[in-house]
Amino acid sequence: MKSGFSYSLIAIALMQADLLYAQQQAEDIEQIIVTASRTAKANTDLALSVGSVSTDIIKNDNAQHVSESLETISGVLLNQLSGGQGHNAAIRMPINYGGYTLYLQDNVPLQSAAFYNHNALWWASSNSSISRLEVLKGAGTSLYGSGAVAATVNVISAPIGEGKNELASTLGEHGYQRVNGSITHELSNSNGIRISGAYLNNEGWREHSSVEKAEFNVLHELEIDDKQSLKTSLITSTLDQQMLNALTEEQFNLDPSQSGLPDEVLAIDPSRATDYVRLSSEYKYEDHDFYASVIPYLRYRSNDYIATWQPNMPKIESSVRTVGLLALTNFRHNPDFETTIGIDLERSEGDAYSYQPTTRTTTGWGAATYPQGHVFYNDSTRFVGVSPYIQHLGKLTEQLNYSIGLRYDNNQYDFDNTLSAYDDDGFGNRSIASRSDTFEHLSPKASLNYLLSEQSSVYVRYANAIRIPTASEIYHLKTKETSSQLDSISEETSDTYELGYKANFDKLSIELAYYIMDVKDAIVTAYDDFGASFRVNASEVRHQGFEIGGIYTFSPAWSVALAYSQSNHEFQHYVQDAGRVDFKTKESKEVDLSGNSLVMAPEYIANLRLNYASQFVSGLNITAEIKSIGDYWMNSENTRKYDGYTIANLKANYQVTEALKLHARLANVTDKKYALQAELRYGKERIQPGAPQMAYVGLSYSF
Numbered sequence: 001m002k003s004g005f006s007y008s009l010i011a012i013a014l015m016q017a018d019l020l021y022a023q024q025q026a027e028d029i030e031q032i033i034v035t036a037s038r039t040a041k042a043n044t045d046l047a048l049s050v051g052s053v054s055t056d057i058i059k060n061d062n063a064q065h066v067s068e069s070l071e072t073i074s075g076v077l078l079n080q081l082s083g084g085q086g087h088n089a090a091i092r093m094p095i096n097y098g099g100y101t102l103y104l105q106d107n108v109p110l111q112s113a114a115f116y117n118h119n120a121l122w123w124a125s126s127n128s129s130i131s132r133l134e135v136l137k138g139a140g141t142s143l144y145g146s147g148a149v150a151a152t153v154n155v156i157s158a159p160i161g162e163g164k165n166e167l168a169s170t171l172g173e174h175g176y177q178r179v180n181g182s183i184t185h186e187l188s189n190s191n192g193i194r195i196s197g198a199y200l201n202n203e204g205w206r207e208h209s210s211v212e213k214a215e216f217n218v219l220h221e222l223e224i225d226d227k228q229s230l231k232t233s234l235i236t237s238t239l240d241q242q243m244l245n246a247l248t249e250e251q252f253n254l255d256p257s258q259s260g261l262p263d264e265v266l267a268i269d270p271s272r273a274t275d276y277v278r279l280s281s282e283y284k285y286e287d288h289d290f291y292a293s294v295i296p297y298l299r300y301r302s303n304d305y306i307a308t309w310q311p312n313m314p315k316i317e318s319s320v321r322t323v324g325l326l327a328l329t330n331f332r333h334n335p336d337f338e339t340t341i342g343i344d345l346e347r348s349e350g351d352a353y354s355y356q357p358t359t360r361t362t363t364g365w366g367a368a369t370y371p372q373g374h375v376f377y378n379d380s381t382r383f384v385g386v387s388p389y390i391q392h393l394g395k396l397t398e399q400l401n402y403s404i405g406l407r408y409d410n411n412q413y414d415f416d417n418t419l420s421a422y423d424d425d426g427f428g429n430r431s432i433a434s435r436s437d438t439f440e441h442l443s444p445k446a447s448l449n450y451l452l453s454e455q456s457s458v459y460v461r462y463a464n465a466i467r468i469p470t471a472s473e474i475y476h477l478k479t480k481e482t483s484s485q486l487d488s489i490s491e492e493t494s495d496t497y498e499l500g501y502k503a504n505f506d507k508l509s510i511e512l513a514y515y516i517m518d519v520k521d522a523i524v525t526a527y528d529d530f531g532a533s534f535r536v537n538a539s540e541v542r543h544q545g546f547e548i549g550g551i552y553t554f555s556p557a558w559s560v561a562l563a564y565s566q567s568n569h570e571f572q573h574y575v576q577d578a579g580r581v582d583f584k585t586k587e588s589k590e591v592d593l594s595g596n597s598l599v600m601a602p603e604y605i606a607n608l609r610l611n612y613a614s615q616f617v618s619g620l621n622i623t624a625e626i627k628s629i630g631d632y633w634m635n636s637e638n639t640r641k642y643d644g645y646t647i648a649n650l651k652a653n654y655q656v657t658e659a660l661k662l663h664a665r666l667a668n669v670t671d672k673k674y675a676l677q678a679e680l681r682y683g684k685e686r687i688q689p690g691a692p693q694m695a696y697v698g699l700s701y702s703f
Contacts, residue, residue, distance in 0.1 A: 031504060035134040035154040036141050037340065037391075038107050038293060038328065044502050047403060047447035047459035048141070049513040051076070051549060051563075053133040055158070060621060060653045062170060062663045062698060064178075064202075066126050066133070070153070073135050074511070074549030075565035077605045077629065078121075079676050081688060084204065084211045084241050086119045086272075091151035092137055092517060092543055094569050094601035094632070095677050099467050100150040102140065106157050106233060108280050108297055108326065112348040113146040114383035114413065115320045116470050122239055123276040123301060124155040125217050127180040127198035128166045128700075131158035137547070138515055139463035139496040142389040142405030142445055143328070145344060146468045149494050149519075150543075157233070160184055160192040160221045170663075170698030175203030175210075178698075190223035204242070205691055208259040208266060211241040232281040243270040245308040246686035256673060256689035265306075265313055268358055272305035289332040297324050309686075311362040312370040312427075314354050322348040336395040346385040350471055353378045364682070368427060375419065376429050381471040382414040391445070399452075405445035411468050411491075413437045415475050430477040437474060439491045441466045456503035467492040469523060494519045510550035517543040518572070539574035541598065543567065561609040566630075569601040576636060596638045599679055603630030603644075619655030624648070635680040645674040645690065659703060665696040 031043040033050045043050055051073030061069045067078035067087055077090040089101050099116035102109065103124065110120045133155060140148035167181040182196030200213040215237035222230045245260035259266065280297035299322040306315050328342030354376040361369040391405035414436045421433045447461035468491045500513040519541045545567025553559040574596075577589040606628045614620040628646035633639075648669040654662045671693035678687045 035136050044457040047449040047461045049137040049500055051135045055131055070133055071607050072563050074547040074563040082209050082244050085122055088118045093150045094598045099147050102147040102152045104154040112322055114471055115350045127196045128182045129157050129196040131156050139465035142391040142407040145387045145409045146466050149465045149467050160194050164702045166702045168700035170696055172696035173694050174205045177201045192221050194219045206257045208242045208244050213239045227287055229284045235278045237276045239274045241272045243272055243306055243308045246688055249685040252687045270306035274303045276301045291330040293328050295326040312360050315357040317353045320348055320350040338393050340391040342389055344387040348383045351380045377476055378419055379417045384412045386410045399450055401449045403447045407443045409441050411439045428478050439468050458501050461498045463496045465494045490521055492519055492521050507553045512548050514546045540572040542572050543569045557613055557615050559611045563607040566604045569598040571596050593636050597633050599636055600632055602632045605629050621653045623651040634678055642678040647672050661700045663698050667694045
């Protein structure tokens, strides 16, 4: 490790974040988690690494993107791509676009694993109704299936009883405008409704990066009696964002605010539009020793865009319609044992259509002329998932608890192609006949948790998990490079081994975790002679590292918080371009990368916050934040490194009255020029520039 900053972070060793001293009082020291089991449990009772972000942190951050608050959890990095609402993730993984993270809102998946999109937080609510954020790191419990490999991220809405009527507005540089609010109305002592929403309009600091987003949510809660309740939620949003591209090093050095798009592409004004609707209703029955939850849900999303990262920049239009059911029952055998039995059911139908919007001639490797109107694919896929599971918790002694679980996933695809079957469309694309495919897997889980005291515990756990290939990975194939891929691409399987320690003391909360995650049949990205990407099972990968996070309260005025992780991600076995021959020289293009580090895998991820609650100006809170990531390789051959970056942010909140609050935020205080992420593809840099210094101010009013 080259960075002295990372050594200083380890030396501090103080963890995760909360801004207000009041939250550190002894009566509030126990941290409650719901993501692991859908019921509230103390974090020291869970043999899992789970981080949470409180309501106060979310509100005091007043973030441009929810990722800014999530990064106060150790080991969590989410990059805001192009400075907009898109993102990718690096949680116990390199920075990646794959389906290793399961995204939820109020325990219900935001999307189908069969049609995974790395931008899932587009569709999560980001208005004043959010109560807190939770991240379950590593493979999830038996309650979660495909995608819960590296992490499960849960956006949790506030119950109506905790909600307030609120109206808030934020203004910032480059035309940033955001307004959000919520209204709560209790119809009776047992019946209430909340309507909330938000509107964002941002011109963007980069050329051709404007974004407009609107969301509208309705939550209705009904207590049927002292044992039964019903919670119904409607989440809707629409997003319209201009598209841009990564930059070369020359473009980045010249002007990082440019779009990276050629003039002929800018002329067609490439953009992305996505609409989202999710309706869910949870029925709960809770008695002394029995708990049941049934959540039927309907979900729709569309996603239309121009793939500016592809050489020919095709237009892609897609939509997914889902009906699903999450059902579980939990019962106690006696005070020391409890068992959860459940089943997840999902039926999704996805339509995908891709064509060439304008005639475009590419240059360099695989140069070709793509005529306007050429269709690359036009198909629909039906996905059915049936996943029963069981999880059992028990006590071996008063201090030692155990948990064992088993989940069976049966996932079936039915693919219907409207195009005729052919081997090559002239641009390296293959069209296959309609077909069906099934993926089955049994995932065991086991853990031990030892209570050292009422405030601390140690745990050890093992979890097996899967990631199924998406419909596009299975059916949108290339020609020569994927002739053998059909019928052979399979789900990824992972084995996670983890050891951890948690403690919630009077002035110090701390959580440590060390993990090893082995992934078999890892699906990697390969490229054809036209520069287009495709996916294939080709490697075995090991991810390992440690995480430390916590907060130490020095006094009623001062606290310091740290979220830090250090990791290593390498190929156990990977032959890149196996069997591929250069069509010009006829020489083999195989490269054995076994033992190499993965691309864009930061050596460390760190977030350090110093929090000040003024004792002289009542209601004033100031946070100074340092965010840093370590160096990483830009290519799989490990021939070129990116040095990482360190930036500072400053945030201030002033509670003028009980109802009125003012806030200000200065991002990238030193106006540092840096790359948010950088990689090499075919020897050419692809740099996502980080945002320059930006100022935001706003206010919120509760009534």
